[in-house]
Amino acid sequence: MPGNKAVAYIEPHRVEVQTIDYPKLELQDGPGVNPANVGRQCHHGVILRCVATNICGSDQHMVRGRTTAPAGLVLGHEITGEVVEVGRDVEFIKQGDLCSVPFNIACGRCRNCKEGRTDVCLNVNPDRPGSAYGYVDMGGWVGGQAEYVMVPYADWNLLPFPDKDQAMEKILDLTMLSDIFPTGYHGCVSAGVTTGSQVYIAGAGPVGLAAAHSAQLLGASVVIVGDMNAQRLDQARSFGCETVDLTKDASLGEQIEQILGVPEVDAAVDAVGFEARGHGDQAGQEKPATVLNSIMQVTRAAGKLGIPGLYVTGDPGGVDAAAQEGSLSIRIGLGWAKSHTFTTGQCPVMRYHRGLMKAILQERCTIAKAVNATVIGLDDAPRGYQDFDSGVSKKFVLDPHNNLADKRAIAA
Structure with missing residues (x-):
């Protein structure tokens, strides 16, 4: 044996x-x-x-x-x-x-x-x-x-x-x-990505890059990838994505507007998950709900959000007692007001x-x-x-x- x-x-x-x-x-x-x-x-x-x-x-x-x-x-x-x-x-x-x-x-x-x-x-x-x-x-x-x-x-x-x-x-x-390829693809399908879509992908790790490539395969007209890691943003640009550098002072919406002419997208994908960190004046601080809240902010009314990023029910290293059991401060009111559709879970x-x-x-x-x-x-x-x-x-x-x-x- x-x-x-x-x-x-x-x-x-x-x-x-x-x-x-x-x-x-x-x-x-x-x-x-x-x-x-x-x-x-x-x-x-x-x-x-x-x-x-x-x-x-x-x-x-x-x-x-x-x-x-x-x-x-x-x-x-x-x-x-x-x-x-x-x-x-x-x-x-x-x-x-x-x-x-x-x-x-x-x-x-x-x-x-x-x-x-x-x-x-x-x-x-x-x-x-x-x-x-x-x-x-x-x-x-x-x-x-x-x-x-x-x-x-x-x-x-x-x-x-x-x-x-x-x-x-x-x-x-x-x-x-x-x-990661089906997971990224699932994030995009869940977000309603189709021919001509303008898409924001949060996170340029492997799942985020897979989601970006999936969005292209599905026919998106513009794929924007956001991250704070310059090397990963370079990788996203290597196959035709636009990028936003979240270490900059300009807000996510402002950077998207510089690319599209408007501060919003048709669809967004969270490829980061619960270990997300703040950007701008909160750079470096762990903010487990920041990606979820930011993609609600930049997704148009009646748009969809794909959430293949991992969220857990038990996190010993969570920033507070709520985060340690997966309870996050999500702006559900914003999502409700914009009539967003959310899809979570494993692919x-x-x-x-x-x-x-x-x-x-x-x-x-x-x-x-x-x-x-x-x-x-x-x-x-x-x-x-x-x-x-x-x-x-x-x-x-x-x-x-x-x-x-x-x-x-x-x-x-």
Whole structure:
């Protein structure tokens, strides 16, 4: 039986590459596993040899100590891999298939799954609706920043690529299908982005850049990205976005007006989440509701807001007691007065990933270039987390089995 190296959260600002057990088609006890899930049989699952597995901004929230994640939790919910073992009850996924794994774990049987809401499956997480690999309070499914990982309900969850050779040529694009590309796209669809839309994207991290590229794919006429990180704003401009520098004294509305001639947009996307910081005279101060309030201010009446940025129910590092339980000072009256539509929550990846896969394979989009996909080895994950936390404009792709060696020079 091969070994299984994996990236584990140890304590705030520290991750470690450890050797863990090779996965079984049964959920084992371990850090973060709900007792009701221990021993859960997964004959409907498969074992994947991870080909590419990415570091996500959502992982960083845990690594910064901003959640209740337990020590030893194996991280990683952005997984692409090759099937090496097939469970007894799997009918259609075959050994050797190269597949994208939606970060949502879904049973395919419950009411929500049947209605397309795989983001809030009712059967995989005893704590609450919805689950994900390697994430706090998500049922304890082992993460995929590892050499091997178990994927349950494989016939339902996995998206097999039609041609493995073609897929490996575009693997840096296709690895984004597990999360950030559908998530950014979902933020834009939720915000009503369509042909001719003028769009504001709050945040130029990987999800924000994915949302900006998605807005272009959906036909937006102008995509404006706001951030306080000059390197990330440069990255947004590299594929045709307008930008606003939130370190400047001019307000967001004033900077948008300089671009569009009016201080408002048709649609806005929050790709920042609960660790948002103030700008202008509040620069550097944590203001967890600032992005939500600012996008209400700059979105036209009857406009829509997509909110794929993460908000949590438990934040030990919150600025006050209310923020520590996810209660924020949102100007709901402003949103009500402007008749805004809000969409929150995890992206239901399966709603979008097949179509986005086709767009990648037919060269209609270049998501890896937009987010600056950068390949590193699994052993380099601790450095990748540190660099990502420092604000570099890179999307780190881990290469557990050295399958992507030819991509490293391209990505460097």
